[in-house]
Amino acid sequence: MAGPSSVRSLGEAFTELTAGDASVGQIPQNHYFFVNVLAHAGTEEQRAFFYREVIAGRHFGNALSERGTRTAREFAIGFERHPDGGRVLNGTKFYATGSLFAHWIPVYADDEEGRTHAAWVPADHPGVRVEDDWNGMGQRTTGSGTVRFDQVRVPAEHIVPVYSVFEKDEVFGAFGQYLHAAIDTGIAVGALREGKRLIHSLARPRLEASVERAADEGAVIDGFGELALRVRSARALLREAGDALDAARAELTEQSAAEASAAVAAARAQSDAVALAVSSGIFELIGTRAADRDLNLHRHWRNARTHTLHDPRRLKLRHLGDWELNDTPPPRNGLV
Numbered sequence: 001m002a003g004p005s006s007v008r009s010l011g012e013a014f015t016e017l018t019a020g021d022a023s024v025g026q027i028p029q030n031h032y033f034f035v036n037v038l039a040h041a042g043t044e045e046q047r048a049f050f051y052r053e054v055i056a057g058r059h060f061g062n063a064l065s066e067r068g069t070r071t072a073r074e075f076a077i078g079f080e081r082h083p084d085g086g087r088v089l090n091g092t093k094f095y096a097t098g099s100l101f102a103h104w105i106p107v108y109a110d111d112e113e114g115r116t117h118a119a120w121v122p123a124d125h126p127g128v129r130v131e132d133d134w135n136g137m138g139q140r141t142t143g144s145g146t147v148r149f150d151q152v153r154v155p156a157e158h159i160v161p162v163y164s165v166f167e168k169d170e171v172f173g174a175f176g177q178y179l180h181a182a183i184d185t186g187i188a189v190g191a192l193r194e195g196k197r198l199i200h201s202l203a204r205p206r207l208e209a210s211v212e213r214a215a216d217e218g219a220v221i222d223g224f225g226e227l228a229l230r231v232r233s234a235r236a237l238l239r240e241a242g243d244a245l246d247a248a249r250a251e252l253t254e255q256s257a258a259e260a261s262a263a264v265a266a267a268r269a270q271s272d273a274v275a276l277a278v279s280s281g282i283f284e285l286i287g288t289r290a291a292d293r294d295l296n297l298h299r300h301w302r303n304a305r306t307h308t309l310h311d312p313r314r315l316k317l318r319h320l321g322d323w324e325l326n327d328t329p330p331p332r333n334g335l336v
Helices: 007-020 022-026 029-041 044-055 162-167 172-201 218-250 254-286 299-307 313-326
Strands: 078-081 087-093 104-110 116-122 128-131 146-154
Touching: 007 022, 007 172, 007 218, 022 172, 022 299, 029 044, 029 104, 029 116, 029 162, 029 172, 078 104, 087 104, 087 116, 104 146, 116 146, 116 162, 172 218, 172 254, 172 299, 218 254, 254 299, 254 313
Parallel strands: none
Antiparallel strands: 078 087, 087 146, 104 116, 128 146
16 A cells, blocks of 8 residues: 555556646656655755755756757756856757746756766746747647756756766666656546547447447447556556555665666556557547547547657666566666
8 A cells, every 4th residue: 555655656646637637747747856856866955955945836847858969868058167166057958848837947967077967947047048839749738848048057056966876776767757657647547538438428339239329339348448458557557666666765775776667667668558559549439520629639649649759668678678587677877
């Protein structure tokens, strides 16, 4: 049974938020991610300061992703030393989910030795410009636009050495991926719930079925059962992953960290496939009228297809397989 402050409980809350509105479910994901950065790599003074900000209701956005670097985890943004010991940020970040609504925008940047740091920048800093230009086909209201930084000085006390997290056993990456799995699961839950409503209110049975309602048609019942099975499997794996994370946080070892990462990889891989399958499959059970743009039923698939592109499912399967087959722990890279 999950406790009130457990990771598992947080995942279930994210699932329900996302089932109601996929964008609302994703917006706080980065906030919790960066609270976790502070928990793993911040000093006592940094945690005390920023936790007070959180308690006061101030939200963290994000400025991680860039364009044009060799991989998504390389950062070219300017991060020059300032004589006072701080840093000066210059450059542009993209896909900055939640920053449009944030009070603080944590920025990922590499120092001269290639080590990644997170620099907390006030969203209202005069050198910060947040642009509402997100043009993705899904997750339309997540505020995932562009953020530009022009000569933004960040004091040393607002800079956290993220690289230090990966110098020891950790479930930092697994926690972030777990929230992504909860979002994908929530999209599937929301699609299934709306599919049920529309089968009852909109769908018509086939003539040869000889029933009064589509909901009584055998093929529709079987098809809905198949989709419901997929959703239940995703929710079960998410709960298992949450329990594994809670166990690792209670007693962190190389074994418990690896098992938590593998459990999250399984949940992530399954939720990815389920979100796409259910958000597409409900159309077949409702019929042609499901394609009416005014219904906006396609938003579930657009949201699923957009969000599941964050981290490839194939990598989750590779890490899971290597752990189960060869006892090789998933890498410490913040992605599993």
